[in-house]
Amino acid sequence: MSDARPVVAFIPPSGCGAGYFRRVLRALDGVVECRAVELPGRGRRYREPLLTDADLAVNDLVQRLGGPVDAIYGESLGAYLGLAVAASVEQDRTPVLLAASNAPPCVRGPVGTGEVDSVADAVAGLAALGGASPSEVVEDALPLLRSDLYLSRSLITALCGATVSANIWVLAGEQDAGLVRPEAWAEHTTAQTTIIRLTGEHLLSATNPAGVAQVVQNALAQ
Secondary structure, eight states, rough: OOOSEEEEEEOOOOTGGGGGGGHHHHHHSSSEEEEEEEOTTTTTGTTTTTOOHHHHHHHHHHHHHSSOOOOEEEEEEHHHHHHHHHHHOSSSSSSSSEEEEOGGGGGGGOOOOOOOSSSSHHHHHHHHHTTTOOOOOOOOHHHHHHHHHHHHHHHHHTTTTOOOOEEEEEEEEOOOTOOGGGGGHHHHHHOOOOEEEESSSSSHHOHHHEEEEEHHHHHHHO
C-alpha cells in the first residue's frame, strides 16, 4: 500500500541541524511525511566542510530532498534556503513555501562584505539580518556562525529578484522584534501570499511547535 501522505521538507535556522524540528514533527503526529534536511557542518553532518555559497548550499539541499515534495518549511536562514530550493527543484508542481521568522530577501539593503573575526562580529551580523543567537555563544561556534552569516549574504544577493509559482505562507512570531515587512514576501511569488502571526519568538518551531504544525497542515489543505 502506497504512502499517500503529503511530503514536507524542513530546513532549520542558522546554527541548527535537522534535530531542531523534533517538537514540530512530534506535533504533526505522522499526518505528513517529514524530511528534515541539514547543511554540512551541523547535526549528523558536523564533520563535513561548511558552505558559504548560495548555489552550493542549495544544490546540496536539493540532492537531499529524496524526491518530490509538496511543501518546504524554512525558518530564519532556512526561509531563504527554502525559497531558493523551491525555485530550483525540478518537479511537476512547485512546492508550497512556508517561510518563517525572516524578512523577504527583496527588502534587504546592500549586504556587508566585511570579514567576521570574532563571535561578537558574527552575532552582530546575524542580528542585523533579523537573526537570533543564544545569549552565551562559545568561541568554538565561530566557524559555524561566520559561515552562516556569509551564506546569508550570498542568499540575499542571489534571491533579491527570485520568484516561485506556488503559494507562500509567511509565519511571524509575535515576539520576534527583528522581523520586518513580512507582507513583502508577496514579491517572491506569482501566486498567493498568506501571513500568519503566532505566539512565539524568533525561533518559532522551538517556542510554538504546535502552532507551526497547524499552519503546515493548513497550507497543505488549501
